[in-house]
Amino acid sequence: MAEFNLTLNDDQLQLKDWVHEFAKDVMRPNAEEWDDREEFPWPIVQEAAKIGLYGIDFMMNAMGDPSGLTLPVAIEELFWGDAGLGMAIMGSGLAAAGISGNGTPEQVIEWVPQCYGTADDVKLGAFCVSEPDAGSDVSSLRTRAVYDEANDEWVLNGTKAWITNGGIADVHVVVAAVDPTLKGRGQASFIVPPGTKGLSQGQKYKKHGIKASHTAEVVLDEVRVPGRCLLGGKEKLDAKLARAREAGRTGEAQPAMKTFEATRPSVGAQALGIARGAYEIALDYAKERVAFGKPIIMNQAIAFKLANMATQIDAARLLIWRAAWLGRNGGFKNGEGSMSKYYASETAVRVTEEAIQILGGYGYTREYHVERMHRDAKIHTIFEGTSEIQQLVIARAISGLRIE
Numbered sequence: 001m002a003e004f005n006l007t008l009n010d011d012q013l014q015l016k017d018w019v020h021e022f023a024k025d026v027m028r029p030n031a032e033e034w035d036d037r038e039e040f041p042w043p044i045v046q047e048a049a050k051i052g053l054y055g056i057d058f059m060m061n062a063m064g065d066p067s068g069l070t071l072p073v074a075i076e077e078l079f080w081g082d083a084g085l086g087m088a089i090m091g092s093g094l095a096a097a098g099i100s101g102n103g104t105p106e107q108v109i110e111w112v113p114q115c116y117g118t119a120d121d122v123k124l125g126a127f128c129v130s131e132p133d134a135g136s137d138v139s140s141l142r143t144r145a146v147y148d149e150a151n152d153e154w155v156l157n158g159t160k161a162w163i164t165n166g167g168i169a170d171v172h173v174v175v176a177a178v179d180p181t182l183k184g185r186g187q188a189s190f191i192v193p194p195g196t197k198g199l200s201q202g203q204k205y206k207k208h209g210i211k212a213s214h215t216a217e218v219v220l221d222e223v224r225v226p227g228r229c230l231l232g233g234k235e236k237l238d239a240k241l242a243r244a245r246e247a248g249r250t251g252e253a254q255p256a257m258k259t260f261e262a263t264r265p266s267v268g269a270q271a272l273g274i275a276r277g278a279y280e281i282a283l284d285y286a287k288e289r290v291a292f293g294k295p296i297i298m299n300q301a302i303a304f305k306l307a308n309m310a311t312q313i314d315a316a317r318l319l320i321w322r323a324a325w326l327g328r329n330g331g332f333k334n335g336e337g338s339m340s341k342y343y344a345s346e347t348a349v350r351v352t353e354e355a356i357q358i359l360g361g362y363g364y365t366r367e368y369h370v371e372r373m374h375r376d377a378k379i380h381t382i383f384e385g386t387s388e389i390q391q392l393v394i395a396r397a398i399s400g401l402r403i404e
Contacts, residue, residue, distance in 0.1 A: 023081025079273025083376035084212030095125025126169035139184035167201020209375035335397035
């Protein structure tokens with residue numbers, strides 16, 4: 001077990017600077033264009049792949065760091081650059097995490113690289129959980145997976161909603177109900193390989209923020225996948241279902257929840273990057289903008305806003321780094337992953353709104369990045385567990401009770 005230490009080592013500091021340069025030189029100058037276009041930014045992702053920022057090697061190195069800090073450090077810098085472009089670069093990571101968290105070693109080796117492809121041939125992954133009638137209530141998924149024993153195939157039917165890279169991904173990881181009577185305990189995760197018949201993109205959503213990230217429905221119509229595409233394997237699933245039926249319940253985490261648990265500090269780091277970006281713009285503006293004969297930062301009303309923003313950003317980072325370390329070294333005890341995601345998400349919304357207020361009329365225009373950052377921040381209080389769901393997770397963890 002690594003010693004609890006929040007001092008970044010030389011490799012992590014170099015990585016931080018490297019990602020920051022990419023964010024400053026490639027992402028920031030192109031952020032407004034891709035926000036306006038609302039299209040997947042292939043040229044930016046290909047640029048990231050060329051330098052090794054998008055790819056299996058980068059993710060494996062980051063995930064393998066015993067301190068847990070490498071990934072949130074990199075993500076903070078990416079989202080400091082731009083959240084929509086950052087999401088396009090990081091979106092495949094959720095599919096990779098779903099495979100790594102639920103798959104056998106052989107499945108991880110086979111499928112995770114296919115979520116990224118190569119620098120010359122970029123691929124995408126998509127993690128498909130939410131549905132039109134099942135967002136926060138993951139236990140109520142209607143997408144069904146039925147085993148066809150004669151052909152050793154699973155047949156998937158249903159519609160997934162709000163899926164990052166949905167329909168354009170090469171590898172889709174789909175969470176489906178195998179035994180709906182067991183609710184969340186009767187679910188499993190499946191790989192839908194590239195080119196599988198019956199999988200199609202439904203509506204593409206026009207969003208409030210993170211517009212450069214592709215978000216769409218995924219429609220599954222009689223999708224047949226080989227038995228080997230059940231993550232974890234059938235023997236493990238059958239044993240889990242048998243235990244659940246016999247005991248009436250099981251302490252095992254739902255496949256979707258295991259993935260979200262592991263990624264919550266990373267989602268918090270996304271929100272943190274947005275907040276820091278907006279704060280720095282507001283700080284620079286407040287020192288340069290002169291009103292009534294002095295820089296506006298000389299007024300307590302502005303200075304105190306910035307003081308609060310700086311404090312909240314630092315507090316969010318400490319929560320994220322602690323959660324990331326715990327995720328690699330012994331696990332969460334009091335909902336620390338949820339604490340980090342919850343606090344950072346709420347902080348990003350507050351900080352970006354205050355940044356607009358400090359810039360005044362300029363903040364409300366597209367001349368400055370802060371209005372886009374404010375739009376981008378809001379999704380972090382909603383996806384991968386709303387702020388209310390995070391509070392529920394924390395409340396259950398600290399009380400030991402099944403609070404509803």
